[in-house]
Amino acid sequence: MNGNDDLTKELVSQGIEAGLTPTEIINGMSPGAREAGRKFGTGEYFLPELMMAGEAMNAGVQLLIPYMTGDASPKSIGKIVIGSVEGDVHDIGKNIVAALLRADGFEVIDLGVDVTPDAFIETVKKEQPEILGLGSYMSTTLRGIEDTMDLLVKESLRDKVKVLMGGVAVFPQYVKRIGGDGYAEDADGAVQEARRLLGGE
Numbered sequence: 001m002n003g004n005d006d007l008t009k010e011l012v013s014q015g016i017e018a019g020l021t022p023t024e025i026i027n028g029m030s031p032g033a034r035e036a037g038r039k040f041g042t043g044e045y046f047l048p049e050l051m052m053a054g055e056a057m058n059a060g061v062q063l064l065i066p067y068m069t070g071d072a073s074p075k076s077i078g079k080i081v082i083g084s085v086e087g088d089v090h091d092i093g094k095n096i097v098a099a100l101l102r103a104d105g106f107e108v109i110d111l112g113v114d115v116t117p118d119a120f121i122e123t124v125k126k127e128q129p130e131i132l133g134l135g136s137y138m139s140t141t142l143r144g145i146e147d148t149m150d151l152l153v154k155e156s157l158r159d160k161v162k163v164l165m166g167g168v169a170v171f172p173q174y175v176k177r178i179g180g181d182g183y184a185e186d187a188d189g190a191v192q193e194a195r196r197l198l199g200g201e
């Protein structure tokens with residue numbers, strides 16, 4: 001929360017040495033990031049403080065990514081295209097989700113941040129994934145999810161791919177309302193939802 005990368009990295013390393021799982025360590029860090037976001041929302045923090053908190057969280061997550069890759073499984077259990085929607089550069093949570101999905105045996109094509117509906121649709125056409133994962137972290141970028149859903153319908157692809165949605169701006173009722181197939185509040189849940197969607201439910 002205070003944007004101290006050195007202390008974050010030190011504590012993450014201590015967590016790893018103590019045998020905590022990456023998820024346990026992330027669950028320990030997330031309240032700090034959320035609190036920084038809350039303070040930014042109330043005007044107690046300005047953008048530099050928000051950025052420092054984000055960088056500290058990211059520094060900790062980067063140390064954990066190698067521990068999340070698991071044994072590279074020879075055969076993928078399913079393909080997922082994922083990205084943060086248009087206008088959104090938040091990616092710490094998406095990167096965690098992508099890493100855990102890979103660890104679980106999914107082939108993950110990560111399009112990064114600020115991904116336009118066109119870029120999602122082109123990749124779905126080319127890669128034919130079972131699942132499309134859309135991350136939105138601001139109320140203002142939910143529009144990116146809706147535009148991508150509309151384009152999927154327009155391009156007659158809606159019944160060819162399951163759409164999994166998440167990120168702090170997204171809620172289960174919202175996903176239901178706009179016709180998404182799955183929602184998860186955190187990275188563990190994202191893996192479970194992705195497995196459920198593969199099962200064709």
Ligand code: B12
Binds near residue numbers: 034050
């Ligand atoms: C760090 C941070 C930043 C960093 C981002 C660094 C990065 N590389 O991502 C920086 C400083 C760059 C940033 C910038 C901005 N930010 Co910001 N940011 C945050 C903050 C504090 C934490 C986000 C985070 O990393 N959390 C930790 C991760 C682990 O959690 P997570 O993202 O929720 O991800 C988990 C789940 O959601 C889920 N999940 C995530 N993705 C996906 C995807 C799928 C498919 C699924 C199934 C699940 C899933 O699993 C993850 C792991 O458990 C949030 C506050 C918050 N409450 O989220 C504000 C927040 C999101 N930011 C906000 C704002 C306003 C901004 C700025 C506009 C500020 C500005 N004036 O410039 C810019 C926007 C830039 C842009 N165009 O996108 C607001 C959004 C408010 C709104 N309108 O809805 C928030 C909520 C803060 C606030 N309270 O005001 N930000």
